[in-house]
Amino acid sequence: MSTPNDPRLYDVILSPVITEKATIASEHNQVIFKVALKATKPQIKEAVEKLFDVKVKAVNTLTRKGKFKAFRGRPGMQSDIKKAIVTLEEGHRIDVTTGL
Numbered sequence: 001m002s003t004p005n006d007p008r009l010y011d012v013i014l015s016p017v018i019t020e021k022a023t024i025a026s027e028h029n030q031v032i033f034k035v036a037l038k039a040t041k042p043q044i045k046e047a048v049e050k051l052f053d054v055k056v057k058a059v060n061t062l063t064r065k066g067k068f069k070a071f072r073g074r075p076g077m078q079s080d081i082k083k084a085i086v087t088l089e090e091g092h093r094i095d096v097t098t099g100l
Contacts, residue, residue, distance in 0.1 A: 006050070009046075009047040009050055009051055010051075011036060012035060012036055012039045012043050012044060012047040013033050013035055013044070013047050013048065013051065014033070014034045014035060014036060015033065015034045016031065016032065016033055016034075016096035017032040017033065017034055017083060018096060019032075022096075025085065026096075028087075029057075029087060029088045029089075029090065029092075029093075030085055030086065030087050030088070031048075031085075031086050031088065031094045031096060032083055032084070032085050032086070033048070033083065033084050033086065034081060034082070034083055035061070035082050035083065035084045036082065037063070037080060037082050039061075039082065039084070041059045041061060041084075044059050044061070044084045044086065045059050045086075048086050048094075052094045054088055054089070054092040054093070054094060055088065055089040055092050056086055056087070056088060056089070057087045057088060057089045058086075058087040059084055059085070059086055059087075060084070060085040060087075061082060061083065061084050061085075062082070062083050062085075063080060063081070063082045063083075064080065064081045064082075064083070065080055066078040066079050066080045066081075
């Protein structure tokens with residue numbers, strides 16, 4: 001078990017996703033985080049519970065594969081991104097608009 005100040009928890013959860021879709025999900029007790037590509041669902045659950053002191057009901061993950069895009073006329077490759085949709089138990093909330 002790790003403590004709330006364990007730096008490994010911050011290696012799992014990279015940042016919250018703040019979009020219109022994520023705001024709509026927050027009304028259904030869900031929070032979306034950008035996570036490490038190698039992070040597993042149990043690791044994500046533990047990190048969220050320890051960092052934010054909440055109870056997690058479920059964790060769903062998705063990996064968006066990187067793609068080729070042109071940036072100022074130059075071809076480039078976007079990185080792969082893994083997101084976690086964390087569903088919280090009733091009565092628990094995370095306000096991602098404020099800092100940790």
